[in-house]
Amino acid sequence: MTASRTLAGDARVTAGTRARVLRAVDAIGYRRNEMARSLRLGHTSGLVGLLVTNLRNPFYAELALGIDSVIAPRGQKVVLCHTAAEIETERRLIGELTTRRIDGIILAPAGADHAYLAPTLTAGTPVVLIARPPVGLAADCVLVDDFGGARDATERLLAWGAERIGFLGLPPPVWTSGERLRGFLDAMSGNRGALDPALIRHHDGNVESARQAVVAMLRDDRPPDALFCANGQTTLGAVQAARETGSDLVVAGFDDLELANLVGVRLVLVAYDPQELGRQAAAKLIQRAQHVGPLDLPPSRIVVPTTLVEYGLVSRQGRADAAGG
Amino acid sequence: MTASRTLAGDARVTAGTRARVLRAVDAIGYRRNEMARSLRLGHTSGLVGLLVTNLRNPFYAELALGIDSVIAPRGQKVVLCHTAAEIETERRLIGELTTRRIDGIILAPAGADHAYLAPTLTAGTPVVLIARPPVGLAADCVLVDDFGGARDATERLLAWGAERIGFLGLPPPVWTSGERLRGFLDAMSGNRGALDPALIRHHDGNVESARQAVVAMLRDDRPPDALFCANGQTTLGAVQAARETGSDLVVAGFDDLELANLVGVRLVLVAYDPQELGRQAAAKLIQRAQHVGPLDLPPSRIVVPTTLVEYGLVSRQGRADAAGG
DNA sequence: TTGTACGCGTTATCAA
């Protein structure tokens, strides 16, 4: 129909007919159907799937923002899916997304084995893994420098003179916690005297379980004088525990913290830019979508760097007291 | 084709042919095209658009989670769009979403006038506004009890014995800040002596501008002894300023805070459940989609309640010191 | 400049 040409901005339409078409469009509130358009044109959906395990973690909101900043200028949008860390949910959602001809998937995987994604990749839907490397699969991933960040933070604790350093994180199956433990141990290898295997502990993953674990450590006969916390929730719990027990515990942890300078605990935190992870993942997805065969380009592993941020103690009088007193 | 019937689980297919179809499907990695399917069936996209002004605000992540918890069991998904508080971007995104036959839109509007949404509504796409009521439009909305929360928190400051209470928020065009100012003034009407119009101020919206504004107030000849902060960023800045100047300022504020008990400032915060807003908005969207005419059901205004949370001062020795010393 | 025919991938309907 001529209407199609008019709306497409085709020059071969009389000004008169164009006006008539536009008037009619306005009258009936016509909007062209993008689904039908995509079907005819062989387009994909213009949607990028983002699957996350825990939307409450502000990390994922920042991640989404980074992705959006790259894909929105191309007219693409983010479909946000919450897997609740359930592998079955993750698989089902991936299936539903691919049948909608999604442009690509950015996945923070729940499970340790990602082989089930192979058919999705060979079917032409690019997948980029976030925060964990692929296992049993050749796919792109964007990681945080978990090992280096943990090592650097631990070395800072040693430089501060810590003599008994503990480690608290999530149980081993979680890849990031494992890497952070490796980084911790690497730093400690230079000062084995400060390392007591009994001070390497794990907790459930929420703030409260971390708090209880740290309280238990602090009330022990030989409490640590410093603690490395493998994730943000752990750090929150540790800070609460240190204040609650009146301990002088010095804390290192992954993920930066709002108001960290005011919590009354000496801290060194591993900071990184979650938006940068999103930007890198989205860019890789776009690059991958432009290549036809999945193996034109070898799978890449992009590592986002970390930095340390120190927080001393701010006294009630407003002096920054870096000596920890 | 018989393949369609097989995949649809139609009973009128021989076990033999069914097996042959499934084998072929497996061999070529066939996935049915949901876009074509929707076109034929007259379905909508199964997507709900969520447009937010600032993804970095954790409020929106919680909101998305609440929405997802209601729509995911129905097979729907959230399309997340970041408007960056730009009205033009908001309008463009809404246009792009409606052409994709989106099931509905949940919008945290950037501007004050929402009349431009009327065609979208009459075209049959339900819209629910979040956190701000519609202006120039008959549409559903889900609000926080901004007025009541602000009033309650201010009354708590008065009950604590505050004698000079300031107000800091975003400039008037922001509806929520206006409501919170109304609530503040309502509470103060019972104690006009504590009210000094010179202590009602506004700032830009980020933590740093709030901090500077509060430092200025505290260094004034007649500083406030308590401050109501109209949003979360404001509260963060105020807490920093109070600690930095060594002031005994007591702070009330909207939005709860992580580690609020440790920041060394006596606080009363207005808390609410952002997930509940999301659930309510999604439920309303679904209800609206089930009614054909836009006016079968009158537009509703759902208000989510708030609660107060008090934080005293925790001394370094671990005592909770509710007297503020 | 405008209208007609066809096909994108799928399913409803009817014929075989």
Add this chain to the structure above:
DNA sequence: TTGATAACGCGTACAA
């Protein structure tokens, strides 16, 4: 039980 045909709304190619 299976295969053929038409149609969902749109855009391309060609005819008028």
